[in-house]
Amino acid sequence: MSDPKVDYQLIALRFAVSNLDRSIRFYTEGLGFVATPIREGEVKPGSEESRFFGLPSAKFRGTMLSRAEIGLEMVEFLEPRSSRRTASLVNDPGISGFVVRMDDVEGAARRLVELGGTITFDGKTGGGVFRSFVVTDPDGVRTQIVAAPLEVVKAALPSKKW
Numbered sequence: 001m002s003d004p005k006v007d008y009q010l011i012a013l014r015f016a017v018s019n020l021d022r023s024i025r026f027y028t029e030g031l032g033f034v035a036t037p038i039r040e041g042e043v044k045p046g047s048e049e050s051r052f053f054g055l056p057s058a059k060f061r062g063t064m065l066s067r068a069e070i071g072l073e074m075v076e077f078l079e080p081r082s083s084r085r086t087a088s089l090v091n092d093p094g095i096s097g098f099v100v101r102m103d104d105v106e107g108a109a110r111r112l113v114e115l116g117g118t119i120t121f122d123g124k125t126g127g128g129v130f131r132s133f134v135v136t137d138p139d140g141v142r143t144q145i146v147a148a149p150l151e152v153v154k155a156a157l158p159s160k161k162w
Contacts, residue, residue: 017075020062026138036066040060042058042059060078100143101150105146125144132147
């Protein structure tokens with residue numbers, strides 16, 4: 001029997017986007033992800049993919065964006081299109097965003113705004129200690145960019161292999 005504490009690696013986060021090309025540009029040019037070639041697909045009724053996506057049928061385009069730390073799998077559903085136009089509120093169940101540690105948070109926030117992002121927080125976090133921004137991507141997904149020292153981040157994530 002496998003041990004869930006040691007027998008897996010988090011590979012990627014998956015989310016739907018309203019415009020795949022725009023999202024690829026935001027994350028590659030803004031946060032340094034590398035994109036794989038775009039894959040187009042069709043989900044047939046009753047197929048394995050239909051069960052996987054939880055949709056009776058669909059047409060989609062997708063890609064995997066990667067960095068050494070994590071992958072982001074992005075899927076644009078062409079049919080059926082989502083009726084929702086922005087990400088969930090931060091207090092809705094589910095993932096509300098992700099956090100990135102870097103030194104030049106001001107430069108990164110400016111670059112993300114140039115790529116279609118919106119700054120929703122500009123201040124300090126960690127008890128008022130660390131310079132931080134929250135920037136939403138064009139679909140409203142939140143990325144917190146924080147200038148916390150790596151030692152602090154390591155202490156907060158003791159099980160992560162550095």
